[in-house]
Amino acid sequence: MIFIAAMTKAWQLLICTAAIFIPGFCRDCxxxxxxxxxxxxxxxxxxxxxxxxxxxxxxxxxxxxxxxxxxxxxxxxxxxxxxxxxxxxxxxxxxxxxNKKSEKSLETALLLSIFLGMFGVDRFYLGYPAIGLLKLSTFGFMLVGQLVDIILIATQVVKPADGGDYTVDYFGARMYHSPDNLSFPVP
Incomplete structure (x- = not known):
């Protein structure tokens, strides 16, 4: 069986070597x-x-x-x-x-960080309960941690704990992709 496999590879090598004059033969797709x-x-x-x-x-x-x-x-x-x-x-x-998408919304996380970040609600929402509890017990690190979290969440440095990206709603112009590969703006 090994002999047959070796002979098959040898024939393929011989055919591919001889097929230099045939363009495209013996190449990977x-x-x-x-x-x-x-x-x-x-x-x-x-x-x-x-x-x-x-x-x-x-x-x-x-x-x-x-x-x-x-x-x-x-x-x-x-x-x-x-x-x-x-x-x-x-x-x-x-x-x-x-990218793996998370169920967590960027807008919700940012609003929670702005209005309730001093109580750690933003970190609880994103799935970081230890940091949320620490922010709750220290009043958001005396509001400095809240300001830092607002910046980190707004720049998407801090992401949800499940490893996915934020779900971001987009309400701009749309393109419709039809089955026949034509694209046109949706009115």
């Missing part, structure tokens, strides 16, 4: 240049039409890293991974990492 493939998201859309990132843990050894897969299709006539593609067959998956 991940090494294609921009324009030689198109990618489509595997993300789902909600009822408004905005993309909802379906982040998931791809590597069970690193559960803190979230990502989603994007399917990529080599252009018709492009050869890679020892195949010639027709433009409709998936050639490779492109993995994009995404």
């Amino acid at each position: 991940q090494d294609l240049r921009l324009g030689q493939y198109r990618c489509e998201d595997e993300r789902t859309t909600n009822t408004v039409g905005n993309f909802v990132e379906s982040c998931e843990v791809l590597d069970k050894n690193r559960p803190e890293e979230y990502a989603w897969r994007i399917l990529c299709y080599p252009a018709p006539g492009i050869s890679c991974n020892d195949k010639v593609f027709d433009g409709e067959t998936v050639g490779f998956n492109y993995t994009v990492t995404c």
Whole structure:
């Protein structure tokens, strides 16, 4: 069995070495240049039409890293991974990492820090009960800790304890992404 695997690798090496004159033969699909493939998201859309990132843990050894897969299709006539593609067959998956989102709102944390930060309510909200209890017992470190926390939360240096980013509401202009890859402003 090992002999057959070694012979297969030897034949592949021989074919790839002899294929120097055939452009694109024996290359990995991940090494294609921009324009030689198109990618489509595997993300789902909600009822408004905005993309909802379906982040998931791809590597069970690193559960803190979230990502989603994007399917990529080599252009018709492009050869890679020892195949010639027709433009409709998936050639490779492109993995994009995404940030874990928390249920904690930046606006809520900032308002709690401004108005109730001297009692440590902002730190309790963000999931830091020890610092919240310390601020409660020292009146927000005599209001100096409250001022520092306002700055740290406003600049997003202090994030929620669950490791995610704040949920930030955006009420600006929107783009609608239609299924046929056309984009236009929503009136």
